Amino acid sequence: MVDGKQDDELRREGGSCGADELIELKLKVPADLYRAYQRCSWIIINETGRGQLEIMEEMVYDFLVKKGC
Numbered sequence: 549m550v551d552g553k554q555d556d557e558l559r560r561e562g563g564s565c566g567a568d569e570l571i572e573l574k575l576k577v578p579a580d581l582y583r584a585y586q587r588c589s590w591i592i593i594n595e596t597g598r599g600q601l602e603i604m605e606e607m608v609y610d611f612l613v614k615k616g617c
Contacts, residue, residue: 570601573608589603589604589607
């Protein structure tokens with residue numbers, strides 16, 4: 549998700565928000581959820597050999613699908 553400020557910054561820099569570009573998404577969660585996320589993603593990365601960015605994208609995508617977005 550790109551907020552208006554990031555979108556404006558990309559336009560000024562001559563960029564766009566295409567599917568191949570990555571935009572930082574900041575989430576504020578309690579420390580215990582953060583640790584659980586780190587453990588979970590570490591386990592998935594080590595069990596599957598997939599990259600961290602791929603795992604992050606999959607988690608966000610799964611969340612959006614689950615919520616019907």
